[in-house]
Amino acid sequence: xxxxxxxxxxxxxxxxxxxxxxxxxxxxxxxxxxxxxxxxxxxxxxxxxxxxxxxxxxxxxxxxxxxxxxxxxxxxxxxxxxxxxxxxxxxxxxxxxxxxxxxxxxxxxxxxxxxxxxxxxxxxxxxxxxxxxxxxxxxxxxxxxxxxxxxxxxxxxxxxxxxxxxxxxxxxxxxxxxxxxxxxxxxxxxxxxxxxxxxxxxxxxxxxxxxxxxxxxxxxxxxxxxxxxxxxxxxxxxxx
Amino acid sequence: xxxxxxxxxxxxxxxxxxxxxxxxxxxxxxxxxxxxxxxxxxxxxxxxxxxxxxxxxxxxxxxxxxxxxxxxxxxxxxxxxxxxxxxxxxxxxxxxxxxxxxxxxxxxxxxxxxxxxxxxxxxxxxxxxxxxxxxxxxxxxxxxxxxxxxxxxxxxxxxxxxxxxxxxxxxxxxxxxxxxxxxxxxxxxxxx
Numbered sequence: 001x002x003x004x005x006x007x008x009x010x011x012x013x014x015x016x017x018x019x020x021x022x023x024x025x026x027x028x029x030x031x032x033x034x035x036x037x038x039x040x041x042x043x044x045x046x047x048x049x050x051x052x053x054x055x056x057x058x059x060x061x062x063x064x065x066x067x068x069x070x071x072x073x074x075x076x077x078x079x080x081x082x083x084x085x086x087x088x089x090x091x092x093x094x095x096x097x098x099x100x101x102x103x104x105x106x107x108x109x110x111x112x113x114x115x116x117x118x119x120x121x122x123x124x125x126x127x128x129x130x131x132x133x134x135x136x137x138x139x140x141x142x143x144x145x146x147x148x149x150x151x152x153x154x155x156x157x158x159x160x161x162x163x164x165x166x167x168x169x170x171x172x173x174x175x176x177x178x179x180x181x182x183x184x185x186x187x188x189x190x191x192x193x194x195x196x197x198x199x200x201x202x203x204x205x206x207x208x209x210x211x212x213x214x215x216x217x218x219x220x221x222x223x224x225x226x227x228x229x230x231x232x233x234x235x236x237x238x239x240x
Numbered sequence: 241x242x243x244x245x246x247x248x249x250x251x252x253x254x255x256x257x258x259x260x261x262x263x264x265x266x267x268x269x270x271x272x273x274x275x276x277x278x279x280x281x282x283x284x285x286x287x288x289x290x291x292x293x294x295x296x297x298x299x300x301x302x303x304x305x306x307x308x309x310x311x312x313x314x315x316x317x318x319x320x321x322x323x324x325x326x327x328x329x330x331x332x333x334x335x336x337x338x339x340x341x342x343x344x345x346x347x348x349x350x351x352x353x354x355x356x357x358x359x360x361x362x363x364x365x366x367x368x369x370x371x372x373x374x375x376x377x378x379x380x381x382x383x384x385x386x387x388x389x390x391x392x393x394x395x396x397x398x399x400x401x402x403x404x405x406x407x408x409x410x411x412x413x414x415x416x417x418x419x420x421x422x423x424x425x426x427x428x429x430x431x432x
Contacts, residue, residue: 203397207365
C-alpha cells in the first residue's frame with residue numbers, strides 16, 4: 001500500500017479573473033522504501049504539491065492519504081499530531097534553530113510531541129550515528145558546514161517513527177559533492193523504510209530517485225519508466 | 241577519445257605488453273571504454289612507425305612484445321594533455337536541430353517534444369547515478385567518467401528547460417514570437 005497518496009488533487013488560488021490553478025488533478029502514490037522526485041520549473045506547482053502532501057495546506061479538491069488515512073476527515077489536532085509524528089520536512093535553507101546543538105535540533109520534534117528528554121536524546125543520537133554525524137552532535141549550526149547542516153536537517157526529518165520525508169530543493173544551496181551526500185542520505189533513509197518525495201528543478205538531484213514525475217503548469221505531464229540496469233551503459237559500443 | 245594518447249600515457253609509466261595495455265586502459269577509464277586487443281596492436285604499430293614508441297624486440301610479435309615510450313612520445317603526450325579540444329565552433333547538435341524543426345512545423349506540440357527528450361535524458365542520468373551509487377565511490381576513474389556524463393546530460397536538460405521557458409513566453413506573446421527582432425534574425429542568418 002502507498003504510504004502517501006494524492007488523489008486528483010487540485011489547488012486554486014484567487015478568484016474569478018485572478019484565479020491561478022497551482023495544481024490540477026494531480027495523482028501521486030509513494031510507497032515506503034521509495035524515493036520519488038517531482039521535477040519541474042519554478043511556478044510549476046512543486047512547492048504547493050509538497051505543502052499539500054504534508055497537510056500544511058488544504059487542496060481545493062481531491063484527497064490526500066497518509067498511511068491509508070484521509071486527511072480530509074481528520075481534525076485539526078489529529079493533523080498536527082500526524083505532522084509531528086509521521087512527516088519530516090527538509091528545506092533548502094535547512095531551518096535549524098541556531099541556539100540548539102545538532103543533537104538538540106534533532107531531538108526537538110520528539111520532545112515537542114511529548115517524548116521524555118532522555119528518550120528523545122537517545123533517539124537523536126541513534127539517527128545521527130546512523131547518518132555518520134555522531135561526532136557533530138554537540139556542535140551548533142554555525143559550527144557546521146552547509147552540507148553538515150543539511151544532513152542534520154535530514155536526521156531531524158527522520159528521527160523517531162516518521163516514515164514520510166518531504167524535501168523542497170534539499171541541495172539547492174549546496175555544492176555538488178554535498179548535494180550528492182544529501183541524496184545518498186535520503187536514499188539510506190528510504191532503504192530503512194521511509195517514503196520520500198523530493199521536489200526540485202535539478203536533474204542531477206532528481207536522477208537519484210527511482211521515479212521522476214514531471215510537473216508542468218500544475219499538471220503531472222510525464223514520469224520516468226524504471227530504467228534498465230546501469231550495466232547497459234558499459235556494453236561494448238566503442239568505435240575504432 | 242584518443243586511444244593513441246591514452247596508450248602513450250600508460251607507457252610513460254614504464255614498458256608494457258600489448259595485452260597489459262588493454263587491461264590497464266579499461267581499468268583506468270572506469271571500464272566505460274572497452275577496447276579490443278586488435279585495436280591496441282594497430283595503434284601501437286602506428287605509434288612505432290611515428291617514432292613515439294619503440295619495441296625492445298623487433299622480431300617478436302604478439303603478446304610477448306614489450307613496448308616503451310620514446311622521448312619524442314613523451315613530448316607528444318605532454319603537448320596533448322595541455323591542448324584544449326576544439327570547442328570553439330558550435331556542434332551541429334541533432335537535438336537542437338529537431339527542436340528547431342519542431343518549432344517550424346504547424347500542429348506540433350513543441351513542449352511535448354521537449355518533454356520526450358527530457359524524460360529520456362533523465363532516465364539516462366538515473367542509470368549513471370545508479371552506477372555512481374553502486375560503484376563509483378570506490379573507483380576514482382569511474383566516478384570521474386560518471387560525473388562528466390551527468391554534467392553533460394544535465395546541461396542538455398537545462399537547455400530543454402530554457403527552451404521550454406522561451407516557448408511558454410512566446411505563447412503568451414504570439415506577436416513577438418512571430419516576428420523576431422531584426423538583429424536576432426540577422427544573426428541567425430549569418431549562422432546558416
